[in-house]
Amino acid sequence: MPTTMRINGKVFQSHSAPTARLLDVLRNDCHLKGTKEGCGEGECGACAVLVNGKLVNSCLVPLGQMERAEITTVEGLPEDSALARAFVRCGATQCGICTPGMMLAATALLAEHAHPTLEEIRWGLSGNLCRCTGYGRIYAAIAQAAGGPADV
Amino acid sequence: MSLTGAPAQRDQRADSPARVDGFAKITGSALYVDDLPCAGGLFGATVRTAMAGGILQEVIFDPAMDWSDFVIVTAKDIPGVNAVKLLENDQIVLVERTFRHAGEAVVLLAHADREVLGMALKRVSLVEQLNPDPIFDIDEALQAEREMIPGNLYADYLLNRGDLAEGERRAEVVIEACLRTPAQEQLYIEPQGMLARVQANGDILVEGSLQCPYYVLDALVQCLGMDKNRLRVVQSTTGGAFGGKEDYPSMIACHAALLALKAGGRPVKLIYTRGEDLRVTPKRHPSRTLIRLGANKAGTLQFIDMDFAIDGGAYRTLSPVVLSRGVIHAPGPYKCPNIRVRGRAVATNHPPFGAFRGFGAPQSIFAMEVAMDRLAKKLGMDPAELRRKNLLRSSDVHATGEVVGADCFAHATLDVALERTHYHQRLAEYKAWNAAGHPTRKGIGLATFAHGAGFTGNGELHLASRVSLQVLAHGHVEILCSNTEMGQGAATTLVQIAAEALGLPMDSVYLAQTDTSRVPNSGPTVASRTCMVVGDLIQKAAERLLRRLREAADLPASYDAQDFAAACGRLHAAKGDALVTAHYHPPAGMLWDEQTFWGRAYASYAWATYIAEVEVDVLTLETRVLDFTAVQEIGKAVHPVIVRGQIEGGVAQGLGFALYEAVLWNARGVMANDRLTNYIIPTSADLGDIHVVLLEGGLGAGPKGAKGVGELPMDGPAPAVVNAIQQALDIDICQIPVLPEYLLERCAAKPPAQEIPTVRREY
Numbered sequence: 001m002p003t004t005m006r007i008n009g010k011v012f013q014s015h016s017a018p019t020a021r022l023l024d025v026l027r028n029d030c031h032l033k034g035t036k037e038g039c040g041e042g043e044c045g046a047c048a049v050l051v052n053g054k055l056v057n058s059c060l061v062p063l064g065q066m067e068r069a070e071i072t073t074v075e076g077l078p079e080d081s082a083l084a085r086a087f088v089r090c091g092a093t094q095c096g097i098c099t100p101g102m103m104l105a106a107t108a109l110l111a112e113h114a115h116p117t118l119e120e121i122r123w124g125l126s127g128n129l130c131r132c133t134g135y136g137r138i139y140a141a142i143a144q145a146a147g148g149p150a151d152v
Numbered sequence: 153m154s155l156t157g158a159p160a161q162r163d164q165r166a167d168s169p170a171r172v173d174g175f176a177k178i179t180g181s182a183l184y185v186d187d188l189p190c191a192g193g194l195f196g197a198t199v200r201t202a203m204a205g206g207i208l209q210e211v212i213f214d215p216a217m218d219w220s221d222f223v224i225v226t227a228k229d230i231p232g233v234n235a236v237k238l239l240e241n242d243q244i245v246l247v248e249r250t251f252r253h254a255g256e257a258v259v260l261l262a263h264a265d266r267e268v269l270g271m272a273l274k275r276v277s278l279v280e281q282l283n284p285d286p287i288f289d290i291d292e293a294l295q296a297e298r299e300m301i302p303g304n305l306y307a308d309y310l311l312n313r314g315d316l317a318e319g320e321r322r323a324e325v326v327i328e329a330c331l332r333t334p335a336q337e338q339l340y341i342e343p344q345g346m347l348a349r350v351q352a353n354g355d356i357l358v359e360g361s362l363q364c365p366y367y368v369l370d371a372l373v374q375c376l377g378m379d380k381n382r383l384r385v386v387q388s389t390t391g392g393a394f395g396g397k398e399d400y401p402s403m404i405a406c407h408a409a410l411l412a413l414k415a416g417g418r419p420v421k422l423i424y425t426r427g428e429d430l431r432v433t434p435k436r437h438p439s440r441t442l443i444r445l446g447a448n449k450a451g452t453l454q455f456i457d458m459d460f461a462i463d464g465g466a467y468r469t470l471s472p473v474v475l476s477r478g479v480i481h482a483p484g485p486y487k488c489p490n491i492r493v494r495g496r497a498v499a500t501n502h503p504p505f506g507a508f509r510g511f512g513a514p515q516s517i518f519a520m521e522v523a524m525d526r527l528a529k530k531l532g533m534d535p536a537e538l539r540r541k542n543l544l545r546s547s548d549v550h551a552t553g554e555v556v557g558a559d560c561f562a563h564a565t566l567d568v569a570l571e572r573t574h575y576h577q578r579l580a581e582y583k584a585w586n587a588a589g590h591p592t593r594k595g596i597g598l599a600t601f602a603h604g605a606g607f608t609g610n611g612e613l614h615l616a617s618r619v620s621l622q623v624l625a626h627g628h629v630e631i632l633c634s635n636t637e638m639g640q641g642a643a644t645t646l647v648q649i650a651a652e653a654l655g656l657p658m659d660s661v662y663l664a665q666t667d668t669s670r671v672p673n674s675g676p677t678v679a680s681r682t683c684m685v686v687g688d689l690i691q692k693a694a695e696r697l698l699r700r701l702r703e704a705a706d707l708p709a710s711y712d713a714q715d716f717a718a719a720c721g722r723l724h725a726a727k728g729d730a731l732v733t734a735h736y737h738p739p740a741g742m743l744w745d746e747q748t749f750w751g752r753a754y755a756s757y758a759w760a761t762y763i764a765e766v767e768v769d770v771l772t773l774e775t776r777v778l779d780f781t782a783v784q785e786i787g788k789a790v791h792p793v794i795v796r797g798q799i800e801g802g803v804a805q806g807l808g809f810a811l812y813e814a815v816l817w818n819a820r821g822v823m824a825n826d827r828l829t830n831y832i833i834p835t836s837a838d839l840g841d842i843h844v845v846l847l848e849g850g851l852g853a854g855p856k857g858a859k860g861v862g863e864l865p866m867d868g869p870a871p872a873v874v875n876a877i878q879q880a881l882d883i884d885i886c887q888i889p890v891l892p893e894y895l896l897e898r899c900a901a902k903p904p905a906q907e908i909p910t911v912r913r914e915y
Contacts, residue, residue, distance in 0.1 A: 027187075032180075033180070033183065033187035034179070034180020034181065035180070036184070036186075036341075036342070036391070037186070037343075038341040038342070038343070038426070038828075039426045039827070039828040040425065040426060041426075041827060041828065041829060043827070043828035043829055044341055044828055046341055073180070074179065074180035075179070075180055077179075079175075079179050084178050084179070087174070087178045088170045088171065088174040088175065088178060089170065090793070091168070091171065091641075091793040091794060091796070091797045093171070093173075093174055093177045093178055094392075094639035094640065094641065094797060094801065095177075095340070095341070095342070095390065095391045095392040095393075095638060095639025096173065096176075096177025096178075096182055096389065096391065096639065097184060097340075097341045097342040097391030097392060098341050099177050099178055099180075100180040103178060103180075121836075122836045122837055123836075123837060125835075125836040126835045126836050126837035127835075128836075129341060129828070129833060129835060130341070130836075131338075131339050131340060131341055131392050131394070131801070131804075131805070131833065132392055132639045132640075132797070132801045133797055133800060133801045133804075134797075134800035134801045134802075134803055134804030134805075134834075134839065134842055135800075135804070135836040135839060136800045136841075136842055137793075137796075137797050137800065138836075139836075
């Protein structure tokens with residue numbers, strides 16, 4: 001039986017097995033390559049997407065649970081937003097492989113806390129590994145996107 | 153020489169234009185190797201040895217399985233040489249009979265369905281005969297009767313200055329220690345992978361995640377026995393490397409190309425899973441250092457004696473050059489008349505160790521800096537004062553015999569770091585805190601060090617790098633070089649250097665995709681050399697280009713982008729050569745003797761003082777870094793935001809090295825904790841504040857006096873953290889990572905401070 005979801009606002013029907021990983025459905029069936037696989041076991045957050053507004057690791061989610069779900073991937077985020085501009089300006093991306101997941105984690109965080117404290121940012125990103133930045137530039141970008149100071 | 157203000161005081165916006173790769177990465181549109189289209193393609197997988205070296209007796213393909221749909225490659229399918237081209241042809245591409253470690257590739261499989269491929273991997277069985285007594289320990293390898301190679305030594309170096317015996321006579325206080333650092337995984341978040349296809353004319357195209365396209369090209373030439381002109385290597389967006397994608401991509405590229413050669417025109421994608429990547433690709437060399445330091449009562453160093461050994465693993469790969477950098481950096485940024493450093497890279501049955509940010513220096517600097525604190529303690533001196541007394545100044549003689557010139561800022565970094573951290577005040581506060589019986593103990597520790605940028609000694613001369621600039625008719629300029637963007641910001645920095653030298657806006661300059669069919673060989677993207685060495689070549693090429701445009705196309709002395717475009721149009725119309733190339737020439741006085749480690753080892757050293765403040769929970773023995781301050785003199789920050797990002801990220805990796813990252817080995821010498829659930833790198837919740845201070849002396853060998861910075865931040869965090877913990881708990885720490893389990897052991901072992909193992913010490 002096919003699974004019907006809304007992905008980035010568009011209805012999508014997948015005929016993959018209900019046990020298929022959401023990550024593979026997004027990458028292979030929907031050709032949304034912005035969602036990355038870093039570890040395949042829910043540790044790194046490179047495959048993070050929003051499911052009904054909640055941040056989840058798509059490598060751990062079986063397709064069968066996605067019936068009628070609202071899914072947002074990095075391709076579904078606005079290209080020009082305060083967050084995107086701040087990520088560029090602050091140097092929050094280096095190699096970029098964690099960046100899509102970070103953008104979604106930041107989106108989820110800002111939806112919950114419009115003006116997050118540094119501590120809230122730290123915890124909000126703690127499920128997303130970045131090996132390049134030491135995280136400081138990412139904190140700065142999120143604070144800046146939330147209307148905070150230019151330098152954190 | 154005065155230091156200009158740190159870039160924090162300069163206009164950062166003007167100096168730090170937006171990253172050229174920023175938009176594609178933030179929107180998720182950048183294509184990494186696993187994202188590349190591969191229509192009608194196959195997926196590749198690798199069958200590997202299970203034993204720690206031995207003889208392969210038989211390969212059995214399960215007869216119950218239909219293998220007709222599979223592409224199968226074994227050693228007999230290799231058209232060229234069965235060895236990965238690097239320093240020496242000792243590492244094999246595919247095992248034919250003998251092998252040296254668990255995890256060596258034997259059979260390559262490709263199939264259109266990833267799931268079927270996964271099942272098929274389990275249906276190939278290898279009959280292996282294990283060599284007796286595999287070796288996994290450095291000192292065991294040095295003493296073992298069983299030799300994998302003569303003496304089990306890949307390299308044996310001696311740096312010898314002055315007279316050690318004289319130093320021993322003059323020394324009034326001597327300390328001795330044995331210090332160890334573990335393997336460390338680079339843990340780029342994008343696993344390694346390659347995509348290979350045979351094109352209609354029979355040429356082969358390999359695309360993938362890599363640092364050094366010409367290393368991969370040379371490896372393909374040798375393994376496939378094909379002409380260079382029929383092979384093309386293209387770098388896809390690379391999701392982190394840190395040294396980990398310096399040599400191993402050559403192996404994966406050979407495997408993918410061998411499969412593609414038998415796949416009847418279908419492309420083959422060979423992407424490692426995280427577990428496979430952790431188990432088989434190279435990591436930082438584990439090290440063991442026996443160190444003795446002697447000083448007079450006033451704290452002036454009289455001798456440094458180090459026996460520095462690193463585990464090279466089962467093949468030579470890059471170990472001799474890692475060792476050489478480790479040896480040169482071992483005596484630190486100190487003035488000492490009598491120095492002996494013996495360095496050895498030993499053969500064991502681990503998978504080969506390789507490049508990782510710092511390349512041997514973090515290991516030997518760790519030993520030196522922890523030993524300096526032991527010496528300070530024995531002298532009853534403050535560790536900062538001991539360093540101040542011994543740090544190099546201009547006109548002192550460096551350990552390699554080089555007279556230190558004006559470009560020496562060791563003292564400046566120490567002064568700034570002490571001031572910024574309120575070091576002496578903190579020290580007193582933490583002593584009072586620790587005496588008051590709180591449930592935690594606090595400490596403040598430091599490390600002073602220098603890191604040489606570029607290839608060691610004559611390395612840059614041998615590389616003979618070339619960079620070209622191509623003028624397009626409409627006034628845009630393309631940079632052609634083989635240096636790769638892997639997250640460190642090279643693409644932006646190189647474009648910025650070219651744009652500035654040409655007096656053009658950034659968007660008039662492009663960096664060509666790293667494609668060996670188009671770009672000249674400007675050397676590998678390693679050794680903190682890209683900004684300094686390649687950036688300097690770009691600047692020289694830009695000067696040459698401007699000269700040509702003035703002479704051949706009437707570019708006015710003062711011009712804007714429009715004048716420039718018009719001159720480019722005239723150059724093209726006149727069919728003038730629109731390509732200029734700059735070649736590497738060593739800086740004056742760049743003389744180096746590889747046999748005696750004598751001369752000028754690096755074109756520039758960056759100088760640094762790092763200070764860690766830690767808190768250890770007395771009950772759980774967990775260590776938290778409260779604050780970290782990284783002060784470095786780097787010549788010139790070309791792009792301050794990128795430079796800060798490099799330092800912050802490097803410090804984070806260094807803190808992981810110090811506190812969390814433990815590679816555990818199984819009985820076959822393979823990484824046992826081969827998952828991100830049990831190989832722990834710092835998360836955002838683990839790291840405290842990292843303060844970066846950039847000092848600019850403007851005397852480096854790069855553009856505007858810049859020096860390399862990529863590797864520098866890896867050197868300091870581990871010794872600074874360990875020194876802070878030693879102070880907090882008043883114990884000796886002899887290894888990293890400082891896990892609570894280890895601290896429990898050390899605290900229980902107190903007071904007998906430490907054991908010094910007896911090992912071969914002849915020189």
